[in-house]
Amino acid sequence: MIANSPSLADCDDTYAGYCLMFSDEVDATSLEFDFGWELSPKSVNKTGRFDYAQFSDKVTLCTVSTQTSGALGAFEAQRTTNACAE
Numbered sequence: 001m002i003a004n005s006p007s008l009a010d011c012d013d014t015y016a017g018y019c020l021m022f023s024d025e026v027d028a029t030s031l032e033f034d035f036g037w038e039l040s041p042k043s044v045n046k047t048g049r050f051d052y053a054q055f056s057d058k059v060t061l062c063t064v065s066t067q068t069s070g071a072l073g074a075f076e077a078q079r080t081t082n083a084c085a086e
């Protein structure tokens with residue numbers, strides 16, 4: 001499932017209320033080519049309240065969405081986001 005918008009969680013099918021998108025932070029021109037995925041809630045504070053990201057280091061990063069309750073998430077987690085607490 002890929003998000004229809006590059007920044008908002010607008011997807012046809014959700015996984016447990018979240019939209020999944022290939023990360024736009026990937027640098028395909030680097031010799032250290034990387035991959036990453038981002039998850040954001042389809043409806044903030046209803047299907048979820050966190051935005052997640054994961055890259056090849058397999059560390060799950062997350063941040064609380066800044067979108068208003070009921071709005072689409074905005075894929076806010078990125079490489080500089082803190083790791084999620086266990």
